[in-house]
Amino acid sequence: MPTELPTEVIFIGGRSGVGKSSVAAEASHLLAQADIRHAVIEGDNLDQAHHQTWREGIDLTGRNLAAIWRNYRSIGYSRLIFTNTVSVLEMPSLSAALGGQVHSFGVLLTADDDTAAQRLAQREIGTALDEHIERSKLAAARLDAASTAHRVRTDDRPLADIAAEILRSAGWLPGAPSPGERRV
Template sequence: MDVANSTRVIFIGGRSGVGKTTVAAVASRLLAERNVRHAVIEGDNLDHAHPEPWRAGIHLAEQNLAAIWRNYRRAGYDRLLFTNTVSVAQVDGLSRALGGDVEAKAVLLTADDATVGDRLRRREFGPAVEEHLSRSRRAADELDALDIAIRIATDGRTPTDIARQLLAAAEWLDG
């Protein structure tokens, strides 16, 4: 691997309400405590537009990730925590967007319907709750069918416990 142009990335995926953003924030804090240079990118924001660009076959998320990551690389960053519901199903394309040599780990966070329902009801309001619950259930079915080696259940666990397991599973707590 070309160390000067290499990237280590953890793609954190999972249904809505599973804890991706929270776990990434805590993992970032844990890495900062160890003085590990890294960046966090919330993938949902890379193509949040109407109409949805991906529905028209426009790969705006990958294009924006490539542009943003170039800036991080120029600033000396070589590790990335990337969150997005389906990122674990798009590892190849997202890794290509990062450029250079990429060591990617896909981590699927899971939670049961009751846990997700509780979390989404605290986060969403009005008719959006049912829409999010329905979309989350569909995403869970699709993600559960994927062959992903690292799966971490978030039910009844603290974000710190989950983040530690995520970083250990990705072998980022070495040294």
Template sequence: MDSESHTDVIFIGGRSGVGKSSVAAEASLMLAEDDIRHALIEGDNLDQAYPQPWREGVDLAEQNLAAMWRNYRIAGYSRLIFTNTVSVLQMPSLTDALGTDVRSFGVLLTASDDTAAGRLAKREIGTALAEHVERSRAAAARLDTDSTVYRVSTDGRSVRDIAQEVLEAAGWR
């Protein structure tokens, strides 16, 4: 078991197409290169169901995060990278789900409308591209209201450079 009793977490949020998953995966790789024990959880998968649990007042994402993190802690992990579009707006409830003595750091990745739309066009192969682009635009406006998190622009930057900045800002590197 890891000797640290506290949990350190980096919450990475941002609109669709901003690079959350890519940056988190790169940060995880960089930490592994430095032999730093950590976990990575993609929050979008914690409550994917229909009808959406959160629409029915069920905080399934938080409950699943708590259960998963409890297992990671038992296995000796004390550092977590967590991604989800709105994670930076949900930091209080997500932090509570991780237990006591949690040190959290919120990062909002940003990108221009054109950059996000271009990235979404490369990954969306179905018929809903226009819907995804519009949802991304709306999420960016909603996320822009949080002034308490560290902001990182992803326009024109390498994933490794962004991940390095995130890890340094959080004090993990």
């Protein structure tokens, strides 16, 4: 009877505006070019609801992650890139939600306040920009103090270089990154 492959997951965390989604998309592109089977899940969307379920002690993120990953596993996937602001602080519970044997690698993306604010200003179209910028600063301080994840600075760096650094560090992609032109 064949043994099921362990789940390999890269948890990408960081403050709002640091480039988590862009870096994950670029990493996915690099893996696809190398024909490496993988999935990407944007964790910030797994519990986006009002009222905030986590405030009520409900781990909707974990439940939804378990359900989605079970579907991927059932068709042969074993590698996952997971993005979420605080994922690097929640790696034990998120790994447990994935079930079975899990090999996890945490990455904390960093950017200075000005870079994050500039990126948020390009993205936010509503009235809450100042609130998002302030929450991003608070998250950066919390993550910096608490996370032991592999740190990768995103300020003024090409996406391909950032993504390749992460994939090489996690052991998913051998070799050096090709110079990228798109920046986060």
